[in-house]
């Protein structure tokens with residue numbers, strides 16, 4: 001991935017932004033400039049910079065003694081020579097200071113870039129007038145003998161061209177300023193765009209998967225890239241979503257809940273009204289249609305609550321695919337009706353008895369089975385997780401939720417909501433609910449995690465609140481795990497949220513603080529399940545009840561002018577028996 | 590000095606064992622017995638809660654080991670014990686999260702410190718391998734590359750960068766004893782050999798001397814895991830001598 005250097009820091013206020021956005025390098029200018037810093041200021045600022053970010057000292061024919069002092073006191077990690085320094089100067093400097101060197105080159109028509117032979121580690125190609133904010137003609141750049149930074153006039157507008165040059169890193173200063181000082185938003189936008197590598201969300205995502213599956217993942221990626229822009233594919237998918245799944249789903253104004261909670265105006269995005277009773281159908285129709293286009297004849301899937309399994313079995317029946325669903329034994333016991341439903345739909349349900357016998361083990365087993373038979377088989381993953389391209393593909397298929405909701409709320413209220421809420425297992429309904437609001441900075445995005453018996457007990461599945469960075473199920477993200485990286489058994493009353501990880505894009509939205517993830521306990525969710533049934537006459541899924549519960553808690557923080565939307569990801573018929581049991585009532589189906 | 594090369598001075602028999610199954614003492618004894626029986630290299634599996642590339646036999650070994658209280662720190666101690674009496678080339682085989690969570694560089698430094706020669710991480714794809722590769726030289730470790738029956742289009746890319754040895758996966762699917770292998774293995778070996786001198790060892794499913802005899806005609810080594818684990822599963826603490834006999838028989842079949 002191309003590195004980013006944000007140069008010319010001199011204000012303490014900028015360091016917090018830097019530490020949040022994490023460019024690879026920051027630069028302190030010790031030469032005459034409007035951004036010049038002295039030793040003391042640089043030392044103070046440098047001490048506050050996140051240790052993962054390298055600090056570059058920028059000098060124009062700088063005094064060796066100053067450079068040495070800065071190096072010795074760890075104020076700088078690299079030295080950028082931005083004046084007329086030659087190899088003699090460099091040789092002397094190297095005797096006393098042992099830091100990597102960057103030599104800046106002013107590029108003009110006729111500059112011989114191939115012939116450069118400075119004894120340094122990197123070059124930095126800049127326009128003829130450094131600091132002018134003007135870009136030079138990048139087509140002049142030929143292959144260099146050393147890795148180089150590209151500088152001069154790079155900003156969010158010409159970023160794509162800059163990245164296409166093929167440099168080691170880009171160096172930006174005035175391009176992320178407004179009125180000569182660093183602009184928080186510009187830094188954030190620029191750094192995030194550079195870091196948004198395909199298949200990555202910040203540091204999260206990737207493809208951590210056995211070699212046997214890699215070629216197939218690339219094929220799926222290529223097929224998806226093709227079909228997502230194919231009008232015919234999109235027409236077919238839209239027809240299925242509208243005529244078969246029943247989209248668009250309603251955006252329902254929950255008047256009684258609003259009046260009762262005396263907080264914001266509450267709307268419910270009714271994914272529970274979709275065919276098969278949850279948001280899962282949005283993703284499944286997309287993936288099974290793609291599988292069909294790829295010539296596959298068999299689909300396999302994992303399922304937790306059984307909702308994704310039922311949706312996959314449904315799509316397989318409709319689109320004439322052979323279908324196998326893998327489900328942990330714990331879950332086949334809790335969700336016996338869904339097992340029978342899948343079988344009615346013609347799928348084969350395989351009980352998974354390894355590990356904790358829940359969703360994560362179902363994913364393990366589906367991956368294993370897939371590894372054994374790839375040619376005719378497509379793995380329909382149920383959430384925004386797994387190796388690339390799944391997190392992005394599932395998100396795109398679920399994004400229809402927020403695409404509709406955004407339009408619907410504008411039509412109904414003529415303004416955007418203050419916040420949107422959704423429950424988070426792997427995170428597909430939440431990603432679908434968030435996606436088209438991410439750029440609406442004033443819309444808060446709230447994910448509700450299953451805290452089970454509480455985040456301070458081992459009986460929890462709240463990944464963001466209790467987990468740590470790891471690599472599992474093909475992706476880098478946050479996971480519940482022990483001190484040795486063993487994946488922890490997790491617990492929630494909700495089979496659909498009972499997963500030890502979270503999709504990589506959520507991990508990223510959490511890192512950059514664009515979304516927040518709050519824990520909701522079993523008790524709170526069950527209470528909300530009963531509450532919304534009594535108040536609104538809606539029996540929602542116990543998963544969705546986690547989002548409802550958080551809204552009940554947060555309502556007092558909002559004013560009547562605020563609007564919030566809750567994604568009601570599924571309906572609750574499947575949960576009735578389990579809730580009764582939780583309340584100590586035995587019912588027999 | 591990295592000992593990996595010593596494993597391939599002749600056709601290699603590579604043995605896999607899950608550390609701590611059924612206990613660390615048995616693992617220790619098995620490693621030494623396998624060396625005596627002629628094993629060229631031992632892959633020591635650090636158990637993981639969710640071994641996605643593993644069939645039921647090794648899955649269960651992982652669970653037995655974890656239930657017995659084995660952890661990464663204890664496996665390091667096991668290696669230190671082995672190193673006091675043996676110079677056999679050793680690799681760790683585990684899942685990437687075990688390494689990642691420990692800290693990649695810290696883990697690799699520790700490996701060098703205790704005398705591990707290579708890492709086998711089945712869920713660290715070629716695409717993501719830079720995270721480990723960047724520290725290989727510094728800590729004198731090899732990261733073993735995988736090639737699978739589905740890798741035709743990827744062989745060149747993988748082989749060019751491969752060091753230590755190449756782990757050629759014999760069949761589609763997960764580990765476990767098998768009676769037949771994917772077609773085209775010999776062609777894959779030939780493709781690899783066009784790109785690199787790095788030795789090629791075939792693994793996944795091998796369990797009989799006849800299979801060893803056949804495969805070792807065209808590769809540089811065979812890797813046997815599930816078959817050894819089955820013996821350990823059957824005999825428990827009594828396993829070391831049975832494992833020795835089995836390995837002896839398999840080594841004798843090498844071409």
Ligand SMILES: Cc1ncc(COP(=O)(O)O)c(C=O)c1O
Nearest residue numbers: 307425426427428429496569570
């Ligand atoms: C109704 C419902 N909501 C939510 C989820 C959680 O999944 P995700 O976080 O991917 O939306 C599930 C999963 O089974 C579900 O069935």
